[in-house]
Structures are given as C-alpha cells and as structure tokens.
Amino acid sequence: MSGLLALLDDVAAIAKVAAASVDDVVGQAVKASSKAAGAVIDDAAVTPKYVHGFSADREIPIVWNIAKGSLFNKLVILLPLALVLSLFAAWAIAPLLMLGGAYLCFEGAEKVWHAINPADHHEDDLYREKLSDAHLEEKKVKGAIKTDFILSAEIMTITLAALPAGLPLWMVAAALAVAGVIITVAVYGAVGLIVKADDAGLALAAKGRLAATRALGVGIVRWMPSFMRLLVIVGTAAMIWVGGAIIVHGVYELGLKAPYLAIHDLAVAASQGVPERAHAAVEWAVTAGIDGLIGLAIGAVLIPLVKYAILPVAGLFTRKR
Numbered sequence: 001m002s003g004l005l006a007l008l009d010d011v012a013a014i015a016k017v018a019a020a021s022v023d024d025v026v027g028q029a030v031k032a033s034s035k036a037a038g039a040v041i042d043d044a045a046v047t048p049k050y051v052h053g054f055s056a057d058r059e060i061p062i063v064w065n066i067a068k069g070s071l072f073n074k075l076v077i078l079l080p081l082a083l084v085l086s087l088f089a090a091w092a093i094a095p096l097l098m099l100g101g102a103y104l105c106f107e108g109a110e111k112v113w114h115a116i117n118p119a120d121h122h123e124d125d126l127y128r129e130k131l132s133d134a135h136l137e138e139k140k141v142k143g144a145i146k147t148d149f150i151l152s153a154e155i156m157t158i159t160l161a162a163l164p165a166g167l168p169l170w171m172v173a174a175a176l177a178v179a180g181v182i183i184t185v186a187v188y189g190a191v192g193l194i195v196k197a198d199d200a201g202l203a204l205a206a207k208g209r210l211a212a213t214r215a216l217g218v219g220i221v222r223w224m225p226s227f228m229r230l231l232v233i234v235g236t237a238a239m240i241w242v243g244g245a246i247i248v249h250g251v252y253e254l255g256l257k258a259p260y261l262a263i264h265d266l267a268v269a270a271s272q273g274v275p276e277r278a279h280a281a282v283e284w285a286v287t288a289g290i291d292g293l294i295g296l297a298i299g300a301v302l303i304p305l306v307k308y309a310i311l312p313v314a315g316l317f318t319r320k321r
Helices: 002-051 056-088 090-116 118-130 133-162 169-195 197-207 211-253 258-271 276-320
Strands: none
Touching: 056 090, 056 133, 056 169, 090 133, 090 211, 090 276, 133 169, 133 211, 169 197, 169 211, 197 211, 211 258, 211 276, 258 276
C-alpha cells in the first residue's frame, strides 16, 4: 500500500511539473507573440482583400483555405527553420528578414502604383476576367498564402527573439507552435467575422424584431463596402510600414545603426511638443511614418528592378525547363 501511495505521489509530482511546463509554454508564447502585434495587424488587414469579388458562399471556405496555408507556413516550414537558424545560423536571420521586408515593400508600392495608374493594371483585369471562378479562387488563395508566408516569417522571428535566452529547445519549439496557432486563430477568426459582417447585417435588416435592430443591419450593410476599402488601404499601408521597419531594423542589426538611431531621435524630438501621456503614441506614429516612407521608396525602386531585370532573368530559367 505504501508503495502505491509513493507511486501516486510521484505521478502527482510529475503532473504538477507537466502542468507548470504547459503554463510556462503558454505564458511565454502569449508574451512573446504580443511583440509581433504590428505584423499581426498587417496580416489581419491584408487578408480580407483576397475574398473581395467572390460570392458569399465562397468567402468562409477561402478564408479557411488561407488559414490552413498559414498554419502550414508557421508550423511545418517556419518553426523548424527558425529553430535551425537560431542554433546554427543566427547571423542569417536578419538578412532573410530584410529580404522578406523588401518583398512587402515591393508588393505594397505596386498596389499604390496601380491605384494611381489604373491603366497600368488593365492587363491584370483582363487576365482576371478570362479565369474561371475556380481558377481565380485558387490563384487568390495561393497569392494570400505567399504573402502570409512573409508576414508569418516576421511574426515567428519576432516571437523567437522575444523568448528569454536559455530556454530548453523543446520549450522554444512549443512556445513558437502555441504562438503560431494563437495568432492564426485570432487573425483568421477576425477576418472571417469581417467578411461575413455584411451577411449578418442583411439578416438583421430582414429579420430583426426591433426597429433599432433592423436599422443597425441596414447600417452595417451600407458601411461594410467603405470599411472593406478602408481595410485594403490600411493593409497596403501596413505592408509598406512593416517592410520598411524590417529593413531599418535589419540594417541596424547588421551594424549600420545610423538610420535607426536617426529615426529614434526624430521620434523622441517630435514627442517633446505634446503632453507626457502622449509621448509614446507620438513616438510610435513618427517612427511608423518614417519607416513607411522608407518602405515606399524601397518599393518604388524595386518595381522597375523586378519588372525589367528580375522577372526577365527568372523567365530565362523557366523557359529552359
């Protein structure tokens, strides 16, 4: 009997250790993933545009397919890569992030260019018209997952950097996995709510028992198109801002500290003219604004470079195959 009690004590002790480890993993994951808030907001703002133009019954399936691709990006590709890089090639993290940041700058600047030069986008519109709905949906999902990969890489890397030094490798891996799942559920749950808001509004307008409820439904239906357009603008701006911030920070990590420090000094100087409680907000706004201008400039340079140099060279290799 005493042996059984001792065994039960051991099992209870092991269970307590396991529970504490789970709490530690979740706590570290939540704390670290909060550092990636900028990229998370970018991800949530960018995704809804990929379901624009599809029938209502395809919106949630499209979001679900993108979410599955996002989880695959984070858990199957980026998590092992982050662990390998942190163990054997930590020096490569900053250049790889900068490459991803350059891609975000390019894609964001390209969207700005298409907005101010609609004629330049005409060929893409014709191509879209020739695609069947199924092929267009597949193309959109692949494009969304490709963009998500860059944003997920940024999210996972920021999360990795925010974890305390000296954690066991298994706990780092578990914290990254938990953070990846939490962020994906939060982002695509929010996206699902956004894209179905107009349907909810229609239901309220048609079936609401109270006049106020029906009026709310009508308001949602009328407001959602403007909100979706605003979200596209925010998503594009966030792409450019996050891309510029990644490059500025990456350059700092590689030893060229002047741009980062200059931006920091300008942000601090700008905050001195406002009440103390607003210092942090002003510093953030100035920093984000300058990062965004840098990102837009980098993207503007990359547009002709990609069009007249990178794509033609890539086309040569594609044709050879």
